[in-house]
Amino acid sequence: MKDKILTFIIIGIIAIMGNWVGYDVSPIDALPGMMIIVAVTILGFFFAKISPIKLPIVVWVSMLALLVTTPIFPGNASIIKVTEQVNFMALATPILAYAGLSFGKDLKEFKKLGWRIVVISLVVYTGTFLLSTLVAEIGFRLSGKFH
Amino acid sequence: MEGNSLRNWKIHLFVLILVCVTEFIGVKTFNIGIGAIALFPMLYALIIGAIISLPSLKILKMKEMNVAANILGISFMLFVAKLGMLMGPSLPKIFDAGISLGLQEVGHFAGTILLGLPIALLLGMKREAVGATFSIDREPNLAIIAEKYGSDSPEGRGALGVYVCGTLFGALYLSVLASFLAQTGWFHPISLAMGAGVGSGSMMAAMSGALAVIFPESAKDIAVFAGAANLITTILGTYICVFFSLPLTNYLYKKFEPILGRKSKKDQMKNIGA
Numbered sequence: 001m002k003d004k005i006l007t008f009i010i011i012g013i014i015a016i017m018g019n020w021v022g023y024d025v026s027p028i029d030a031l032p033g034m035m036i037i038v039a040v041t042i043l044g045f046f047f048a049k050i051s052p053i054k055l056p057i058v059v060w061v062s063m064l065a066l067l068v069t070t071p072i073f074p075g076n077a078s079i080i081k082v083t084e085q086v087n088f089m090a091l092a093t094p095i096l097a098y099a100g101l102s103f104g105k106d107l108k109e110f111k112k113l114g115w116r117i118v119v120i121s122l123v124v125y126t127g128t129f130l131l132s133t134l135v136a137e138i139g140f141r142l143s144g145k146f147h
Numbered sequence: 148m149e150g151n152s153l154r155n156w157k158i159h160l161f162v163l164i165l166v167c168v169t170e171f172i173g174v175k176t177f178n179i180g181i182g183a184i185a186l187f188p189m190l191y192a193l194i195i196g197a198i199i200s201l202p203s204l205k206i207l208k209m210k211e212m213n214v215a216a217n218i219l220g221i222s223f224m225l226f227v228a229k230l231g232m233l234m235g236p237s238l239p240k241i242f243d244a245g246i247s248l249g250l251q252e253v254g255h256f257a258g259t260i261l262l263g264l265p266i267a268l269l270l271g272m273k274r275e276a277v278g279a280t281f282s283i284d285r286e287p288n289l290a291i292i293a294e295k296y297g298s299d300s301p302e303g304r305g306a307l308g309v310y311v312c313g314t315l316f317g318a319l320y321l322s323v324l325a326s327f328l329a330q331t332g333w334f335h336p337i338s339l340a341m342g343a344g345v346g347s348g349s350m351m352a353a354m355s356g357a358l359a360v361i362f363p364e365s366a367k368d369i370a371v372f373a374g375a376a377n378l379i380t381t382i383l384g385t386y387i388c389v390f391f392s393l394p395l396t397n398y399l400y401k402k403f404e405p406i407l408g409r410k411s412k413k414d415q416m417k418n419i420g421a
Contacts, residue, residue, distance in 0.1 A: 003153045004221060011222045014163045022170030022188060041228045055382070058348075061224050062378050065231025070238060083232045088370045089189070089359060090170070091226045092352040095219060096189040097165040099318060099349040100196020101158060102216035105209060107202060109311045116270045117305065120263055120279050121312035125321055125345070127262030128283055129354070130328070132254030132376070133342030137334050139247030146244070146335050 001049075005042055011094055012038045019090035033083040037091075040065050153221070155214045157207075161199065165192045174360050182330045184323075185360045189353055193319060223348035230374030237371045244337065248375060251341045255380050256387050259283055260396050268407035274400075278305030281396040282388050284313060285347050291388050318353040321345070325357040336362040340369040344376025346384055351377045 012034045016027045044061030051060070067073055069080050140146050169188035176183045200207050200215075207215075234241065241248065263280030272279070278296070282288040284306045289298075296302040321343075329339055336358060343354035355373040359366040 007153045007218060007221050008225060010159050011218070011225055014159070014166050015225070017163065018166040018170045018188075021167050022173060037225055037228045037232070040232075041224045044224065044228070057224065058227050058381050059378065061227050062231040062234075062374070065228045066235045066238075069232045069235025073235075076235065080232065080236055083229065086229060088226070088229050088233065089187075089356055089366075091222075091229050092356050093166050093169060093188050093192050094162055095222045095226055095349055095352045096318060096356075097162040097169075097192040097196050098158070098215045098219035098222055100165070100193040101161055101200050101207065102212045102219060103197035103315060104200035104202045104207060105212035105216065106311050106314050109307075110315055113308050113311065116267075116272055117275070117279060117308035118312055119270065120267045120272070120276070121284075121309040122316075122320060123266050124259045124263040124280055124283060124309055125313065125317055125350075126324060127258035127260075128255050128345050129258070129321060129324060129342045130254075131258030131261065132251040132344075133328065133334055133338050135254035136247045136251035136338040136341040139250050140244075140335055140338060143246060145247070146337055 001045070004045065008038045008041055014094050015086065015091045018093050019085075019087055022093075023087045023090055025085050025087070030085045033085045036068075036079055036083055037065075037086060040068060153214065153218060155211060155218075158211055158215050158218065161196070162192075165196055169195070176360075182327065185326050185357060187356055187360045189356045190319070190322060193353065219349060223352070226348070226352055227374070227378075230370055230377075233367060233371050234374055237368075240368075241371065241375050244372070247338070248341060248372070248379070251338075251376065252379055252383065254342070255345060255376070256282070256383075256392055257395075260392065260399065264396060264399055265403065265407060268400075268404055271409040272305070273404070273408070274301035275305030275308070277393075277396050277400050278302035278307075279309045281306075281392045282384075283345055283347060284309040286310075287385050288388055291385070291393065295393070313347070313350070317347065318349045321350050322353040322357040325354040326361055329358055329361040336365040337368055337372050340365075340372035341376040343369075343373040344378070344380050346377060346380035 016030045016034055019025050019030050020027050041061050044064045045057055048057040048060045069076050169191040174187045176185050200212055259280050267276035267280055278292050289306055289310055292303055292306040339358050343351055355369050358369045
């Protein structure tokens with residue numbers, strides 16, 4: 001747990017730097033928001049650990065983050081205001097950087113695969129994205145929302 | 148996820164450099180005739196990171212790449228927290244889109260099977276097709292298949308194959324597909340954003356990034372709805388896969404394998420190990 005908290009802080013610092021370089025938000029302005037994001041994430045991990053209901057950690061973190069920014073939570077307006085300083089794209093870039101750096105580990109496994117499974121995997125990912133987008137679009141057009 | 152292995156300064160330092168350099172380059176769009184291709188920091192970070200990790204360059208050890216994969220899951224949590232904080236104030240809007248948001252989940256779960264299974268059968272795959280197409284084959288789905296058929300079964304090999312391809316190329320492929328679909332003008336940015344909630348961290352991050360680059364004025368909505376859809380996909384995932392996706396894939400396999408599947412012995416021989 002201690003190592004995870006340290007990791008959150010390191011990634012937070014990296015994202016603050018990215019937020020500065022890419023979105024011109026000075027680290028001083030972004031720091032309070034990032035501290036709240038890190039704190040909520042740690043709390044999410046903590047709840048996932050102590051809760052008798054077994055839910056993925058992602059669900060705990062999301063629900064907690066959602067809760068503290070809804071109007072029923074005291075101070076939600078200031079939480080929204082300071083976390084707005086952290087661009088969501090700045091938090092996504094480190095994810096893809098870590099993903100990139102882990103690329104080599106599966107290459108050996110990949111070379112053993114036949115071409116069919118490679119084609120099918122692309123079809124599978126196309127299917128899940130395309131069909132859900134299509135259903136959402138039909139839903140919006142039928143209900144007249146956002147159009 | 149062993150605790151100590153997370154303190155790998157070499158990996159964190161590489162990520163810090165990658166983030167700063169790629170954010171500095173920023174968004175670049177290229178027109179390639181059929182449409183513009185949007186390149187953005189996340190994609191550069193993914194590709195340069197992948198090149199650094201190539202085993203032939205000997206920059207990273209296998210152990211360090213495994214550490215990077217572990218930290219990837221942890222870094223996604225901070226992203227999810229940020230998305231959750233965008234969702235709180237947008238709750239009325241999320242409820243307003245409730246019907247579409249609920250229905251499109253059917254698309255997430257059925258899409259892999261409806262598009263994947265017929266093509267897999269036409270290509271001559273046998274039971275591998277069930278494992279390969281019943282879901283997007285991330286870790287929780289692999290566990291379901293391993294429990295039911297064993298990892299070394301044809302179903303297990305099919306699932307593992309898609310898992311490996313998805314880990315390597317899923318985020319890159321889906322973000323390119325997302326920018327392509329976004330430029331057709333057929334879909335509302337929010338529909339595409341919901342579609343991006345595929346239930347895998349790096350893929351969802353890369354797709355919502357691609358969409359936000361193409362629709363900068365809707366960036367916040369894209370983050371909100373990709374996050375919401377991804378959350379629902381994650382919550383429902385295991386249950387739907389066990390009680391709906393796998394039985395449906397098996398049922399459709401029995402029905403359509405005799406029609407679409409190739410029957411000759413030679414083909415069957417070729418498919419062993421595919």
